[in-house]
Amino acid sequence: MKKRMWTMAGAVAISGALALSGCGGDNGDTPSGGSINLTVSGWSLETTPEFQVLADAFHAANPDVTVEIVEYDAADYQTLIQVDMSAGKAPDIITIKEAKVTHSWATGGQLLDISDVVQALPSNVSGAGSYAIDGVNYGAPYRQDSWVLFYNQDLFDAAGIAYPDGKWTWDDYAKAARDLTAALGAAGSQALGAYEHSWQSTLQGFAQAQTPGADLFSGKYDYLKPYYERVLALQDDGAQATFGTISTNKLTYQAQFGKQQAAMMAMGSWYVATLVTQQKGGEADNFKWGIAPVPQYSSSTFAKPVTFGDPTGMGINAKIDSAKLEAAKQFLAFVASETAAVELAKIGIVSSVTGDAVTAAYFAQAGLPTDDLSKEAMSNHVTKPENPQGETIGAIQTILGATHTAVMSESQSVDDAIAEAQDRFENEIEI
Amino acid sequence: MSPRLAPERVPTAGVSARPRSAVRRRISKVTLYGTLIVASAFLLLPFFWLLMSSLKKDNDVFTVPIRWIPEIFEWHNYVDIWVNADMGIWLKNTMILSIVVTLLQVFTGSFAAYGFSRIRFPGRNALFLGYVATIAVPWQAYMVPQFIMLSKVGLTNTLWSMIALQAFGAFGVFLMKQFYETVPEELSEAARVDGLSEFGIYRRIMLPLSVPAIASLALLTFVKTWNDYLGPRIYLRDRDLFTIQLGLKTFTADPQHASQFALVMTGSVLSVVPIAIIFMAGQRYFVEGIATSGMKG
Amino acid sequence: MTTVVEPGLRRRRNRLRWRNTVSGWTFILPNFVGFALLTLVPIVALIYISFTNWNAFGAADWMGLKNYTRLFKDRSYRVALWNTVYYTVFHLPLTLAVSLGLALLLNRKIKAVAFFRTAAFFPYITSVVAIAIVWNLLFSPEYGPINQVLSFIGVDNPPRWTVSSDWSMPAIIIVATWREMGYYMILFLAGLQAIPRELYEAARVDGASSWGRFRNVTVPCLRPTTFFVTVMLSIESFKVFDLILVMTDGGPGQSTFVLSQMIFNKAFVENQYGYASAVSVSLFVICLAITVFQFLVNRRIER
Structure with a gap:
């Protein structure tokens, strides 16, 4: 009897404390006077100067608004910002680092409807679709990287193989990788023909963007098969580092391409800025390189190559002080404007705005390749989203992530792994 | 099992x-x-x-x-980490946290363990089981409710929050209780007969006898706090509150940028040194518990 | 309680019990206040959340048992549970044995014992990221020293360790044991100090062999420590998280996907906090059952 009383008393005390802690007071800072202070979430400010550039440029144009960047850790950004949202402490403007969270943030009531801002953006802004749910916009894109093919001209010359000409299918790419490996090996070089980083997106992103009819939400993943078979063959032939070597030796793509361990590499356009910096600082070797459009599924898309990439955008915290709302909307309109894009281009960032002024500013940076194909590769392409909008996108990508490691490590055959992914889709994804 | x-x-x-x-x-x-x-x-x-x-x-x-x-x-690299990065600040914060948490954990843990192992009262065993069982809930599972609570009282983004979070764990209570069980009951009975209060028994008999256990609890708590990552990550946001583990993370960028791996490794080396010194100096306490022999049998 | 006692004695007994309760709680209180506020309250909240569809923010609708029925149907949950049990079943006895062995080996007066103890504890204090990197290098199927040794001694098809779904879990268990043995060694070393030397002397006089002394003196006297280590090891094994995260991230495929990782992913990557909470509660219940079982067994031996 006594024992039960104690337990009961404990339970009552706990639930009391819980109720108390649940209903705290409200907090919020109201802007005083004429000046407005906006807070924006960002990450790794030293290596990601874009936040400060946008904040300064906006402040220069709107002197009565100051923009303050709240720094988060890059790798744990999503966890941290979500914890802050739960506690009602997130900044006024929330940077959407990964587009796939938009759905849960928007439906969870964390992001404001900013359709008025987004729909007034000029037509040369891409990527807004990644933040739209049922026609309502929750984010404005300021950055839009897409995947291109980096190649080392010195190694191509040494091997005596022609540079990519922008008219490659994946089979042409595979053949070049084998030829390069053989020729470089014969010339006494350690370098391999290609490097494919271990990420899931490195392979699945292309398969899903380029294969006609491929749809992540369909639960049918046969379209991955040809892409996997091609890469596994390249691995087995020694034309690229194996997944096992990459993951157990923690190889970085920066070192693999920058230290001339591979003659070509498909990678996001963000790597341009890093490579330039590393060549300047001595972390990467000095060699001539170029950018080409990524290889295609078939020759039908050579004129307008299909690639993939997610935008980075910003949304407005639903808990924002109403006095700050107008300024916040102005800021979002600004980050997706051509003025901002030119500023971003100057520091090597590929913005969501395309146009001659932006391209000119981008290629005016020192250390960039200047050939026409490189310029063409950066400006002429169709970029499909890596994470199309949908409630279940996070769970689907988790499933396909397991498929990727199972296939690439050759723990499972391609057919078995795809079959398992489809089974898991049926079993775990609630529609 | x-x-x-x-x-x-x-x-x-x-x-x-x-x-x-x-x-x-x-x-x-x-x-x-x-x-x-x-x-x-x-x-x-x-x-x-x-x-x-x-x-x-x-x-x-x-x-x-x-x-x-x-x-x-x-x-x-060993100069850069002090000059170009804030290794000094990180070290100071980590030091403060580890020392305060260890002191509190040893004190409250050994104190509570005495209550659990030497005093019989109703509900004791159930309460103790409850203590131990909560260790089984992964922190990442309840960190959000906890964070909401602490931010309501304005404790987040302070070193206090980390101290509060780590100082009252069940681990120390459990460890000390198990050690007290090895001290013969007759000892405390005799002291009780001699008119020593419960606190007196704890202070005069149990504490001196449990030096090896306290030494190991202190060491393990210190190391755990020193190397903790997720807790400080969630609670400490300002750069001048960063611990070493958080500081080292500033060298690794997101996948789109190049990480400063060499500095990460430099910091990791430096971070191990203080613990190794403490351990080298303190390890004799695990072996030479004061006056343990001759008490029993 | 049922026996009839005279009123005076009963009153005295009641007073004693009251006094004990007060002094017991006095000792427990400093720790309990912090513990209750910072651990117990959030855990009770977590249990409540496990019956809702909360996504870490916004409204939470009451779902009844829906999250729990989903657990039973979820294939990934079964995989994670199985992997966690697999890990625990091997990691627990292995670590227990190795750390006790280490403690016995280093509980003596030999030269440079301080150095060797520090070395044994080093894996635990070295950053887990560095450990994951180095062990991955050692395990590397093509270039790793381990497989080079294995092929040198004539193993034809050496395992592919962390990049094979059959060998990734054994690899994790090896590294986890290697990493944690120094930690539990400390606890055993502390426990060994409580054993009176006289008992060993007496056993030696009786002509007991070293094995006999181990069986009849060390093991029984060390029981409270062994019990503590066993309980902590089983709980910590069920919660295994950071090492797997940095070594294999649950892969290849789902071969090292464990419960804590599922909780983290569901809560913070897929924003299904309610469901993640249900997984946590299931983990809690399993550990509670094991702990209660261990307490009961321990009490049985004690008698």
Whole structure:
């Protein structure tokens, strides 16, 4: 009897404390006077100067608004910002680092409807679709990287193989990788023909963007098969580092391409800025390189190559002080404007705005390749989203992530792994 | 799962005390030291790799095949981390947290353990089981409700929040209670008869007897706090509140940028040194518990 | 309680019990206040959340048992549970044995014992990221020293360790044991100090062999420590998280996907906090059952 009383008393005390802690007071800072202070979430400010550039440029144009960047850790950004949202402490403007969270943030009531801002953006802004749910916009894109093919001209010359000409299918790419490996090996070089980083997106992103009819939400993943078979063959032939070597030796793509361990590499356009910096600082070797459009599924898309990439955008915290709302909307309109894009281009960032002024500013940076194909590769392409909008996108990508490691490590055959992914889709994804 | 299962697999002590010839004793001694040295090398290997990587350039840290010794030693990493980064601040914060948390955990843990092991009162065992069982809930599962609570009272983004979070764990209570169980009940009974209060028994008898347990609790708590990542990550946001683990994370960028791996390794090496020193200096307390012999039997 | 006692005695007994309760709680209180506020309250909240569809923010609708029925149907949950049990079943006895062995080996007066103890503890204090990197290098199927040794001694098809779904879990268990043995060694070393030397002397006089002394003196006297280590090891094994995260991230495929990782992913990657909470509660219940079982067994031996 006594024992039960104690337990009961404990339970009552706990639930009391819980109720108390649940209903705290409200907090919020109201802007005083004429000046407005906006807070924006960002990450790794030293290596990601874009936040400060946008904040300064906006402040220069709107002197009565100051923009303050709240720094988060890059790798744990999503966890941290979500914890802050739960506690009602997130900044006024929330940077959407990964587009796939938009759905849960928007439906969870964390992001404001900013359709008025987004729909007034000029037509040369891409990527807004990644933040739209049922026609309502929750984010404005300021950055839009897409995947291109980096190649080392010195190694191509040494091997005596022609540079990519922008008219490659994946089979042409595979053949070049084998030829390069053989020729470089014969010339006494350690370098391999290609490097494919271990990420899931490195392979699945292309398969899903380029294969006609491929749809992540369909639960049918046969379209991955040809892409996997091609890469596994390249691995087995020694034309690229194996997944096992990459993951157990923690190889970085920066070192693999920058230290001339591979003659070509498909990678996001963000790597341009890093490579330039590393060549300047001595972390990467000095060699001539170029950018080409990524290889295609078939020759039908050579004129307008299909690639993939997610935008980075910003949304407005639903808990924002109403006095700050107008300024916040102005800021979002600004980050997706051509003025901002030119500023971003100057520091090597590929913005969501395309146009001659932006391209000119981008290629005016020192250390960039200047050939026409490189310029063409950066400006002429169709970029499909890596994470199309949908409630279940996070769970689907988790499933396909397991498929990727199972296939690439050759723990499972391609057919078995795809079959398992489809089974898991049926079993775990609630529609 | 039962504790009985274990001993069958345990190797017995290598050296028997039975008298042997001097030669055989010498051989067994050489074998013992040989084994220990090889084992130590194996145990220190990752640290050796850390040390060597801390003297490389960023892009030379991960290579195929592995290069253990750098071609050129980049000693300046050990200057850069203090001059160009805030190693001093990180060290100070980590120090404060680890010391305060350890003191509180040892004090409240040993105190509560006395209540659980020496005083009989209703509901004691259920309460104790509740304590231990909560260890089973992963922190990442309840960190959000906890964070909401603490931010309501304005404790987040302060070192206080981390101290509060880590100082009252059930681990210390459990560890100390188990150790008190080995102290014979007759000792405290005798003291009680002599008119010592419960606090007096704790202070005069239990504490001095439990030096090895306190030493190990203090050490383990210190190391846990020192190396904790997720807790400080969630609660400490300002750069001047960063601990070493958080500071080192500032060198690794997101996948789109190049990380400063060499500095990560440099910081990791520096972070191990204080603990190693504390351990070297304090390890005798695990072996020379004061006055343990002669108490029993 | 049922026996009839005279009123005076009963009153005295009641007073004693009251006094004991007060002094017991006095000792427990400093720790309990912090513990209740910072651990117990959030855990109770977590249990409540497990019956809702909360996504870490916004409204939470009451779902009844829906999250729990989903658990039973979820294939990934079964995989994670199985992997966690697999890990625990091997990691627990292995670590228990190795750390006890280490403690016995290093609980003696030999030269440089301080150095060897520090070396044994080093894996635990070295950053887990560095450990993951170095062990991955050692395990590397093509270039790793381990497989080079294995092929040298004539193993034809050496395992592919962390990049094979069959060998990734054994690899994790090896590294986890290697990493944690120094930690539990400390606890055993502390426990060994409580054993009176006289008992060993007496056993030696009786002519007991070293094995006999181990069985009849060390093991029984060390029981409270062994019990503590066993309980902590089983709980910590069920919660295994950071090492797997940095070594294999649950892969290849789902071969090292464990419960804590599922909790983290569901809560913070897929924003299904309610469901993640249900997984946590299931983990809690399993550990509670094991702990209660261990307490009961321990009490049985004690008698």
